[in-house]
Structures are given as structure tokens and as C-alpha cells.
Amino acid sequence: MMRAYAETDACRRQFLLGYFGEELAEPCGNCDACADVRNDDVVRGSHSAAEQKFPLQSTVIHKDWGPGLVMRHEDDVITVLFEQEGYKTLSSTAVVEHELLKPA
Missing domain, CATH: 2.40.10 (Thrombin, subunit H)
Incomplete structure (x- = not known):
């Protein structure tokens, strides 16, 4: 799971909360992965x-x-x-x- 966390392209806050059994409906917009998405204007399918x-x-x-x-x-x-x-x-x-x- 640590490797998956390190290699994820998705929101890291969503990843961590999911690991502990909680769900964050939308990406946080504050982590490095969210910043990359903002910079690339990529929208998830x-x-x-x-x-x-x-x-x-x-x-x-x-x-x-x-x-x-x-x-x-x-x-x-x-x-x-x-x-x-x-x-x-x-x-x-x-x-x-x-x-x-x-x-x-």
C-alpha cells in the first residue's frame, strides 16, 4: 500500500482517507497530485x-x-x-x- 501511495496519480488525501475507511467525494485540490492535474487540465473519466x-x-x-x-x-x-x-x-x-x- 505504501508503494501504491507513492506511485498514485490520484489525490493523495483521498488515498489516505480510503485506506482508513473514509471517503472524500472530490479530490482535495491541495496535494501534489491535485496540483499536477490542475497544471495539466486533466479531468478524470x-x-x-x-x-x-x-x-x-x-x-x-x-x-x-x-x-x-x-x-x-x-x-x-x-x-x-x-x-x-x-x-x-x-x-x-x-x-x-x-x-x-x-x-x-
């Missing part, structure tokens, strides 16, 4: 299918890793904290196409 199906802090089940909690969405990646396996980073496309996760 709409929510992916994985984000719609598995929102932040939702409980999911993986057939091999058991129950988990959705912690993060970024680009084509979904990060889930599994009770027994710890953090796993999965391709959002693969999760949806191969039905790797199910809502709990």
Missing part, C-alpha cells in the same frame, strides 16, 4: 464497471482468498484487503470479465 459494481469499502468474496474489503480503485486496478491474504491488487478488467469477485 467516469467510473469503471468495477467501481460501479464494487464501490469503496464494499465487502467482496474471492473464490480462493475468501472475504475482503475494497480499498482502492485507480486506473485499471482494484485493491482489496483480504482477511487471510492481505492486500491484493487486481486488474479491474479481469475482475469484471472473469467474475473474480462477488459482492458479499
